[in-house]
Amino acid sequence: MKALSTAEIPSTYDPRLVEDKWYSFWEKSGFFHTTVNAEQEPFSIVMPPPNVTGQLHMGHALDNTLQDILTRWKRMQGYNALWLPGTDHAGIATQARVEESLAKEGLSRYELGREEFLKRVWVWKEQYGSRITTQLRRLGASCDWRRERFTMDEGCSEAVLEVFIKLYQKGLIYRDYYITNWCPKCHTTISDIEVEHLDQPGHFYHIKYPFKDGGGHVTLATTRPETMLGDVAVAVHPGDERYRDLVGKILILPLVGREMPIITDEYVDPSFGTGVVKITPAHDPNDFEVGRRHDLPQVIVIDKEGKMSEEAGPRYQGLDRYECRKKIVRDLDAQGYLLKTEDHAHAVGHCYRCNTVIEPMLSRQWFVKMKPLAEPSIEAVKNGRIRFIPERFTKIYLNWMENIRDWCISRQLWWGHRIPVWYCRDCEEMTASKAPVKKCARCGSLNVEQDPDVLDTWFSSALWPFSTLGWPRQTLDLAYYYPTTVMVTGRDIIFFWVARMIFSGLAFMNEVPFRDVFIHGLVMDALGRKMSKSLGNGVDPIDVIESHGADSLRFMLVTGNTPGNDLRFHFERLEGARNFANKLWNASRFTLMNLEDFDPEGRPGAYTLADRWIISRYQAVINDVTGYLQAYELGEAARVLYEFIWSEFCDWYIELAKPRLYGKTNQTDRYTAQSVLSSVLKGALELLHPFMPFITEEIWQHLPGHGVTIMRAPWPAARGELIDQDAEHEMGALMDVIKAIRHIRGEMNVPPGRRAEVLLVAPDKAVRAVLEKGTGYIEALAGAAIKTHKSLEQPPEQAAHAVTRGVEIFVPLKGLIDVDKEVARQEKELAAVEKELARVQGKLSNPGFLSKAPADVVEKEKAKEEELSSKQTAIKERLSMLTGGK
RNA sequence: GGGCGGGUAGUUCAGUGGGAGAACGUCUGCUUGACACGCAGAAGGUCGUAAGUUCAAUUCUUAUCCCGCCCA
Missing domain, CATH: 1.10.287.380 (Valyl-tRNA synthetase, C-terminal domain)
Known part of the structure; x- marks a missing residue:
């Protein structure tokens, strides 16, 4: 693959001429692909699989940029670096999209039937499945596409079956009636962590419940009066003196007339409200627990559409839950049961997918028993076999694991891994099996049917680090690459995904799935709000790549950000990254323009002070960048490179090299400058390559001594003997003098064209020696003619004056000085x-x-x-x- | 209610137990043979508030206020 020829290097960098070309070169050459090699140390990352039919958003861009930086860096360091990509079937999201498209044809999935519907989803997947992987390529992701996986491909599906059956056999999967989170719009249960709690204004309705015998009543407050239709008891705290005498009495439920007892339960908080709580076991998770403890009936008054059921009584049946609430309040008021209504803000659970208010619903679902799985997962993090970066996420993880609740894994969807359990209609036997069951094992009946539900998508992604490497088969890949080195992911899916991979890995591989968990924040809009479709504030990474280049986007995402913290997307910062790319481009253009007669085989002459200085600084940069990468401080590593390239290499070294390159008087010195210029630039490009892969490859391909691809160039190693304290110190002194003279010129409005006469006074001999050695530098960069003295008998009066370390500076300005x-x-x-x-x-x-x-x-x-x-x-x-x- | 993160220049953010940094913006001056996506110079901060530890605190501890997030 050829880089642009030197003659056609434009003065403004255009990523569009460069990026696609190099990506296809890399991919076609197989540079991303790796295989097991016992001689080499492995480095492995599995990519958090994006939704197969989704498209790239800024969160993906950040996540994958970080992974790519680590992978490219480790690959250059000589590791056998595997970055394994893939996609996720995303049950609810994908199914919802296909249902939407069906709706446009006036069809529902029920009309189509399960089999036909699934065919449609697969077609949809084929149609859109490559969109996001194409987009990842544009970002520059150096993942091994030959190993691309999908959570519903054959191997991953087999892993799912294997895990389900094993857990089932161990008694860690069970089926039960339970209160789950029902989304009336998605028509499925979702797990606890898929519920988002949002504070919402609401009301506290104070209602009186009369006693059956005699007068009097108790007062209680509720935010959801419509659920009273399902009330079966009223509870107080057992230690609550106020109600001691009332316990055991019978109440009449207003509007309904149901008789129900006053019971006691520790769950009631006596200090909250009136200390009296109505108990609705079928529609509230806490009440459900209370109901179980007291063996209370469960009255379901809201159905799966979010409408009132038959049990709600003829007056309310069929009403939407919110309509019903209004009607109940009116009825209570009319009959004198409503005492007062207060404003009350409270947290309301919403579906993370469609934002509909969740309905706690009693239904029969599949669960994973978490306690036994959580224990080793806690241990693995506590004893350091898994390390969170930054460290504070350890506590968040542990806190969740230690209070874990059973995981509801069944979803009332069609798109996903169908639960491998068959029921006999005749004898009610239940069989879990990897192979389809045609005949009941107990009674021999052929009247069997498979559970209609599918598994939570996260059930399959929990297996991702080993299912993608071949499990349940014991493959060489698995033995070599597992456990993976690091998992890079957003802080928002620590519970959804990271935690579940950990217990799955421990349970089925007997080993942690990864050593390090590198957590990053979320990409927010410029105002600090989450990017979302509904706000319309999202920035499309592909638009950014098209306008500013993938390198700029990557660099912007990685700088000025610390691990774990959120990042705001500012257009100005993107421009800054783009400008940096352009700066690098032009520094390289300058270098190449002066390298046409360069002989890579030649030997440079003596290094000048500037040479020794930039070479020494370059060694320090190698150490800093490598150290920061090692510590996952990617932003700091990028900052160091930015400053080195822009401020030191461009602003100082190139400027100092110019006279040596332009003046043809000393060919050896010219050659030396060419050699230092090209070698430092080459090294800087190599250090920058993980961050900005495209532009660095393009330039690198022009430089003397380049190889096949910068991707495979060895990571630069600092050479201690080239660290030159003297050179750094002397250059520092000269730079101070130059800055002081420039300052005076600026302050005194000395026209840039005018060469200023400058007197330097340095009593110290060593300082004087440095100044004399550096006279050429000062004259070139400060636009001055220098005379250096030990002392001045008569300092000029008409002069501007400054002092830097041991040097007095006089800039005589006859007639220009305003005393x-x-x-x-x-x-x-x-x-x-x-x-x-x-x-x-x-x-x-x-x-x-x-x-x-x-x-x-x-x-x-x-x-x-x-x-x-x-x-x-x-x-x-x-x-x-x-x-x-x- | 519990936990976590943040509060540093006009803005967005780095950073540190011992001289406050960057980018952008602002101001001044520049077609200086790589770059105006540029060059040179400048202005701008009692590092949220209060106490404590220390020879020394923007940095560590405690309290407190404000903003954001997570959990209940």
Whole structure:
């Protein structure tokens, strides 16, 4: 694959000319593909599977960018890096989409029938299934597509069956009547964590329930008066003195006339409301528990459509639950039972899919018994076999695991893994089996039918880290890549997914599914709101890639963000990343323009100070970037590279190299500059490649000594002998002088074209030597003509003045100096120096500081004092000269 | 009610037990033979509030207020 030729490198980087080209080169060349290799250490990540018919959103973009950075980095480090991709069948979401499309044809799934409907879903899946994987390619994801999996493919489905049967045989899967969360719109049960609790304004209705015999009543408050039709008791706390005498008495349920007892139960909070609670076992999870303890009947008054059932009585039957609420309130009021209505905000459960208010509903469902599975999962995290990054998520995970409740796994859907249980209609025998059951094992009847429900989608994704590697078969892949190295995912699915993978891995592989869990935050809009369809505030990553390039998007997502924290999407930050790409592009363009006659085989001459400095800085950057990646501080790693490339390489090194490249006087020195320029650039590209894969490949392919692909270039290793403290120190001093002169030029409005005469005064011999060595640098970068002195007998009066570490700077400006203005400038500087000096001296005169602070800190403060006080002296002298001693 | 995160420059965010940083925005000046998606310079912060630990706190501890999230 060819990069653009040097002659056609445009001055503005255009990702569209570059990205697709390199991606298909990588993929076709098989660079993403890996296989078991016992000689090599594995590094493995399985991708959190996106919804097969969904499309890429910013959350995916972030999640996959992080994974790609880690994978590309480890691959360059020489690991056998596997990033295994795949998609999820997303039961509710996908089924809902297909039902919507059917609705447009005026059809329902029931009219179509199960088999025909499923055919339609598969067609839908074939049609849209490649959209998201195509989009991931555009992001640059270097995952091994030859291993792509799907939660409903043959292997994953087999894993699901295997797990279900094993859990069933161990007694960890059971079927029971229970209160579950029913979504009247999706027509299915959902698990506890799929319910989102939102605070909503509502009312507290205070109602009186009269006694059967004699007068009097008890008062209670409810937010859901319509459920009173299903009331079967009233409860008070056993220790509540106020109601002690009433326990056991019989009440008459208003509007209904049902007789019901007053009971006691610990669940009642005597300090809340009136301390009296109505008990509706069929429509409230807490009441359900109370009902079980007291063996109360269950009266179902709301049906699966969210409408009042026959049990609700003829007056209310068929009414929507909210219509019914209004009618009940009116009726209670009319009959004098309603005492008062208060405003009351309370948390209401909503379906995470369709946002409909959940109806707690009594029904028969399948559950996984969680306690025995949770225990080893708690242990694995507590003893460090699994590590959360950042660490604080450990507590969130443990807290949830320790209070775990059984997991409702059946869904009243058609799209998914059908529950492998058959019922005999004749003898009611129940058989769980991997193979279809045709005949009842007990009575031999052929009148058997399979459970109509499917499993929760998360049931199959819980197996993802091992089902994708071949389980339940004991494959070589499984032995080599499992447990995976790291799981990268959003903080919003720790419970849904991470926790479930952990207990599944432990239960079926006898080993944790991953060592590290790298948790990231959510991508919010610019105002800090969650991106959502209903708000219409989502930003489409594909639009961003088309306008600014995938590299810019990736870089923007990864910078200025700390692990676990949310990230706001600011367009300005995207532009910043795009500008950085362009900067890199132009620095490379400059380098390549000056490299046309470069001989990669040649040997460079002596390094200049600037060479030694940038080479030394580059070693430090290698160490920093590698260290930050190791610590999952991807944002810091990116920041270090940004600063190195922009501020040090471009702003200083390239500028210092220019005279050496343009002037043809010294071919050896020119060659040396070419060599340093190209080698540091090449190394910087390699360090940046995991973050910005496309642009780095494009440029790298032009550089001398490049290989087949930057993807497979060895990760740069710092060489300690190239770290050059002297060079860094000397360059630092020269940079300070240059900055001081530029400052003066700016302040004094010296026209840029004009070459300023500058006098440098340095009493110290070593400092003078540095200045003399660096005269060329100062002259080139400060636009000045330099003369260096040990001291000046008669400092020029018409001059601007500055002091940096051991160097006094005079910029003579005959006729341009406004003495008053210069005095004011110096006074301001003096005040700043003296303020700082006072602070330092305060410290140094504190005996506690001298005796207790570490020696190096004290030394540092002393050196600072010395520098500040010499600066103070110089400024004072200058001031007294300017004001003529007045 | 419990837990967690955040409160640092005009804005968005990094960071740290010992001299407050970046990007964007603002101001000044620049067709400087890579780049105006650029170059050079500048202004701008009592690091939410109060107490404590320490020689030293923006950083650690406690309390408190505000914002957000999760759980009940």
